[in-house]
Amino acid sequence: MQLTSRFRIKNINNIIEFLSDVHVGRLATIDVNGYPQIIPMNFVHTVTDLNTKNFSLDYGKPTYRKDGKRENIDNDFKIVKNVSTKKTTLYEHVIYMHSHHRGEKIENFLRNQKVGFEVDKEICFLPSYYFHPTDASFADTLYTSIVIKGKASVVSDNQEKAFAMNKMMQKYQSEGKYAELNQDTKSIIHLTVIKINVDTIDGKYKIGQEWSDSFRKDIANKIIQREGITRAREILKDMKIIIQKNGELELPISVNLQL
Amino acid sequence: MQLTSRFRIKNINNIIEFLSDVHVGRLATIDVNGYPQIIPMNFVHTVTDLNTKNFSLDYGKPTYRKDGKRENIDNDFKIVKNVSTKKTTLYEHVIYMHSHHRGEKIENFLRNQKVGFEVDKEICFLPSYYFHPTDASFADTLYTSIVIKGKASVVSDNQEKAFAMNKMMQKYQSEGKYAELNQDTKSIIHLTVIKINVDTIDGKYKIGQEWSDSFRKDIANKIIQREGITRAREILKDMKIIIQKNGELELPISVNLQL
Structure with a gap:
């Protein structure tokens, strides 16, 4: 992505925070005729420890230390510095989604695992006359967008499926009122969970900065x-x-x- | 798209009405490494007469006759039956967007013109306990989505560019307060307008029907x-x-x- 530097979100933690706040993302797969197919999806972002392959790190929303400062993932987006232990760990960003077990998107990424994922928020349309009395070309829009590219697969491990669905429920149904899922829950076995292993993340924001x-x-x-x-x-x-x-x-x- | 029939929007006019109401669409192009890139875009939908190649038909929002009934585009989405003249015309659906003159998306579709476009509205997340006291897998979402596939190009004709930008302004800045653009307006010459010639449109809706x-x-x-x-x-x-x-x-x- 060719982004003017002043519009790029430079701190990965701001991207993670945005991903944890917004409800709808869009998944693009490439169809049998070579066209991208985009569909809206509920989703949850998390990270996996690349050394231990431990996916259940519970790093959804950035956590805050006692002094109010945020635990930061390094700007090299795959590295997280754990402030309390001073250890450096190699992480991979992951997007999980829940899906029907059939459908074009699954057929598509089983054929070609390269996918796009995107999350945005339109902040405000700015009419042209805010900037110029007559010239329509001054009209503009304030927004934030996160553009992700990665590889998609269907999760087969029931423990990972349960982890992903519990993360989804924490995000969308924060009031609880459900039984936490585990690998033996009957519905977990029948659920289809899609995973994107993220290769690149780019964030853009226009707020009049x-x-x-x-x-x-x-x-x-x-x-x-x-x-x-x-x-x-x-x-x-x-x-x-x-x-x-x-x-x-x-x-x-x-x-x-x-x- | 494999859509259960009961969730498919069957009347193209309902799709057109939705496209004229919603502000943000997403464009997916295929990047140099074969990944889909999705970005949010303001857009306007319109139709072109395939016989005369007349793009300025001003058929953005469905029009209503004096008896309150809507002028309908036939369900074969390329045919519009004009109720008043009883003529049948072959139309092509078109999406116009305004863009910077450079950027990854343009490089992408100049290399591979096959693109995806999508417009959606999240209506409401339905927590699992609406349906079941404990089973989280019952959580659901009500939404509408329109999934488009087509071929993208940069508009070179200044008259068509002015038409597209005036349609955009009607949609986003309905209060006016700008000078209508025409082919000789200085800013039109410098604007970049992207066009998608639509090959397929699919609409899905989940409102509890x-x-x-x-x-x-x-x-x-x-x-x-x-x-x-x-x-x-x-x-x-x-x-x-x-x-x-x-x-x-x-x-x-x-x-x-x-x-």
Whole structure:
């Protein structure tokens, strides 16, 4: 991916956090006629220790230390430095999905295991007149997107299937109210779990980070006017701008705009 | 796509209406190493008359006749029957997108023009306990998705570029406040417009159409409880259930659940 550096998410932990927040990803496989087929999928991201092949590391959402700092995966995205033990471990990023046991996508990746996976969030459409009184070509969109490429397979190990499904349930049904699955649970044997072993991850974000403070404030006020205060509050949160109780806008210092 | 018939959107006009409502689509191209690359894109759907090659038919959103009935494109998705003139015309479905003039996706489809395109809407995650007290495998999701395959190219004709961009602006900036573009507008010459000539379109929807009326009512009440009334109102609207002023649920007759 050719990405202007200022729009690239440079810290892998911000990518992981985004993947743990967003509900829907899209899986692209290559069909029998050579066309990519894209379908929406619920998913969960995790990491596997490449030395021990231990997949149940429970590293879904970045964890926080007692001092409030985040345990960071190194920017070389396959290395995690464990802050508490000072050990360096080689990890592999993995995406798990639940699926019907038949279907075009499975036929496709059994034939050609190279797949694409993508997760995005549209933050806000910015009409052209925010930037120019008449020229339509100024219209723009703020968004975040994560573009993944990897190899897909069907998980055969029931222990790994149970782990993946429990991770899915933690993400989508955080209130509980289900029996934790294990390798002997009857339904686990019949479930189909798809796994992507990730080769590359690229994150892009456009939240107005290239604008001056005064311009960001100006656009923020225009967003409040066009979208209404309720919707604007969500949008500005993604732009890292806070609407204070008195209506004043609070802008972060620019270093906090770097993801 | 192997789709259970009851989940397939059978009327192409419902697909067109969905495409005209949803903001973000995803384009998959095949990269130099054979991996699909998926990226999010703003887009507009339209149709081209295959006989006259007239692309400016302005058939974005289905039009309605004076009697309130919709002008229908035939289920053979390339044929539109014009109700007023009783003429049958052969059309081609087209997706237009605006893009930077460089980037991996363009390099990809210039090498291999076969692309995938997808538009979806997650309606609601349904936790497992809606269906079973303990078995997590009952968790499900309601959604609509449109899966398109076709061939991508860069539009070179400035008149067609202006048409595509004006259609985009109508969709995303309906309040106007821009000068309509034409083939001589300076910015049109510098804009890059991507076009997909569509080979196949498949629509899938899961809104609980396979459930009995009483079960749909039961699930609807559970959704209100879990999601809160404001969010539930949106979800139930997509499930074609209306919350009346007295709080009672109004279910459509089952034929109206067929898309």
